[in-house]
Amino acid sequence: MIRFGPAGIPIQCKGSSTLEGVRCCADIGLTAMEMEFVQGVRMSETSAADVRKASQETGISLSSHAPYFVNLCSREPEKVENSFRHIIASARITALAGGDITVFHPGFYQKQSPEEAFAAAKKNLKAIEEKLKQDGIKIRLGAETVGKKSAFGGLLESIRLSQQLDMVVPVIDFAHLHARGDMRLKKAEDYKRVFDLLEKELGSYVRRFHCHFSEINYSDKGELNHLVLGTSDEPPFRPFMKVLAENGYSGTVICESPKLDLDALTMKAEYERLVAHAGSVKR
Numbered sequence: 700m701i702r703f704g705p706a707g708i709p710i711q712c713k714g715s716s717t718l719e720g721v722r723c724c725a726d727i728g729l730t731a732m733e734m735e736f737v738q739g740v741r742m743s744e745t746s747a748a749d750v751r752k753a754s755q756e757t758g759i760s761l762s763s764h765a766p767y768f769v770n771l772c773s774r775e776p777e778k779v780e781n782s783f784r785h786i787i788a789s790a791r792i793t794a795l796a797g798g799d800i801t802v803f804h805p806g807f808y809q810k811q812s813p814e815e816a817f818a819a820a821k822k823n824l825k826a827i828e829e830k831l832k833q834d835g836i837k838i839r840l841g842a843e844t845v846g847k848k849s850a851f852g853g854l855l856e857s858i859r860l861s862q863q864l865d866m867v868v869p870v871i872d873f874a875h876l877h878a879r880g881d882m883r884l885k886k887a888e889d890y891k892r893v894f895d896l897l898e899k900e901l902g903s904y905v906r907r908f909h910c911h912f913s914e915i916n917y918s919d920k921g922e923l924n925h926l927v928l929g930t931s932d933e934p935p936f937r938p939f940m941k942v943l944a945e946n947g948y949s950g951t952v953i954c955e956s957p958k959l960d961l962d963a964l965t966m967k968a969e970y971e972r973l974v975a976h977a978g979s980v981k982r
C-alpha cells in the first residue's frame with residue numbers, strides 16, 4: 700500500500716494549522732501529511748496531542764521535516780549543538796503527534812573529504828540516537844538524499860548511514876537524485892534500479908519506505924527549485940507510479956511540488972489506475 704500526501708498543509712485547506720491540515724487531507728482523499736518544521740519547531744505539546752488524535756481518527760499518517768539549519772558534518776561545536784537541538788526537538792514533537800519519521804538534511808562537505816564528512820555525520824547521529832533512546836522516543840530519523848553537489852547525503856551516503864545506525868533510514872528525494880546526478884530518472888527501469896538497490900542494501904525498507912517527489916529545475920551544481928508535475932517531466936511521475944504499482948512496495952510518497960496536495964492527488968489517481976489495470980491483467 701502506498702500513502703500519498705503533501706509536504707505541509709494542503710493548498711485547498713481553509714485553515715492554516717496542522718490540525719486543520721490533517722482533517723483537510725482526509726477530506727480530499729489523501730492518506731499522509733508531512734509537518735514542515737523547516738523554519739523551526741514551534742508546535743506545543745498540547746497541539747501535538749490534538750494532532751495525534753486527529754491523525755488516529757482520520758487514518759492520516761504523519762511525518763515531519765526538521766529545520767533546515769542542520770549541519771551534522773560541521774566541526775564547529777556551536778553548529779553541531781544547534782543541529783542536535785533541531786533534530787531532537789523535531790523528533791520529540793513528531794513522536795508526540797504520532798508521526799513515525801522526521802526527515803533532515805544531513806549537512807555539507809565544506810572543506811572535508813567525503814569520508815571525513817561521513818565520519819562526522821555518523822558520530823553526531825549516533826549521539827542523537829543515544830539521547831532519543833534515553834528519553835524513550837521511538838521514531839525513525841530520515842536522512843534525505845540531497846539535491847546539491849556541495850551537500851553531504853547522496854544516495855549511497857544515506858544508505859550507508861542507515862546501515863551503520865539504528866534509527867536512521869534514507870529518505871529518497873527523487874527530484875534531488877535526478878538534479879544532483881546520483882541517478883538520472885527517465886524510465887520505469889531507472890526507478891526500479893533505485894528500489895532494487897534499497898532492497899539489496901536495506902531489505903525490508905522497501906515495504907516501509909519514505910520518499911519525496913516533485914519535478915525539479917537544476918544546473919550543473921544540482922537543484923535549483925521544485926516544479927509542478929507536467930512542467931518538464933524531469934523526473935517523470937508516471938513511470939514511478941508504474942514501478943510502485945507493479946512491485947508491491949509499501950511506503951509514503953510526499954509531494955513537494957508547488958501544487959502540494961493537488962499533485963499528490965494526481966500521483967495517487969495514476970497509481971490507483973495502474974494498480975487496477977495490473978489487477979485486471981492478472982485476472
Ligand SMILES: [Zn+2]
Nearest residue numbers: 764803804843
Ligand atoms: Zn528536504
